[in-house]
Amino acid sequence: MADTPDILQLSSTWIRILNKMDAMEKCPRDFGSGDLLHCSEIHTMMVIGKRPDINITDLAASLGITKSAISQMISRLEGKNLVEKCRNPDNDKEILLRLTPHGTIAYLGHEQYHAKIYARMQEKLGDMTPGQFRFIATFLGAIEETADEFTQEQP
Known part of the structure; x- marks a missing residue:
């Protein structure tokens, strides 16, 4: 088991990452369609692009948000x-x-954007072993479970 200072260091790094991701989420991007799209918009489009003819209920479930929020986004x-x-x-x-x-133009542009991100991450992580990847997956799963638990505890 990790010592408290180790957990605090990981937590501090995680908070920095969350802050950077939050800043990225707030900055809209053009993925080739000429439209400035927020992350929530393009990620909604990505699910629709991967599952054409999806209904609102399934889309909301896929994104983990309410049908009301999806309806507003679709509008x-x-x-x-x-x-x-x-x-x-x-x-x-x-x-x-x-x-x-x-919309397909933006969808394909976002796919290219992600391919660029994945290639950059591959450069940085390419020599990791499968065991190291499993460890990271376990670590991220623990963070997600903890976030879910605290979200459910909120009044």
Whole structure:
């Protein structure tokens, strides 16, 4: 088991990473469509791009946010002509979502952006062993579980 100073050092590094990620989330980017997109917008589009004709309920579950939040997000993305709604031909009450051609440009641009990030990380982590990767996965899983537990404890 790690000593308290080790846990505090990891915690301090983790907080710095969270602050940097938060700053990145707040800074919109153009992924080739000419639209400045926030992370929440492009990540919503990424799920839709990977699962065309997804419904709002499944999209909300996939992203871990409420259907109300997804509905607001879809309205914004529709306004930018990036996402379109259509009725399910088998269930007239169900709304399905897909990317427009304009949205597909941003989707593909974001895929290229991630490929660049992954390549850079591969350069930095390329000599790690499978055991080291498993350790990191366990570590990140523990952080996520702890975050989930504290989120559930909030009144």
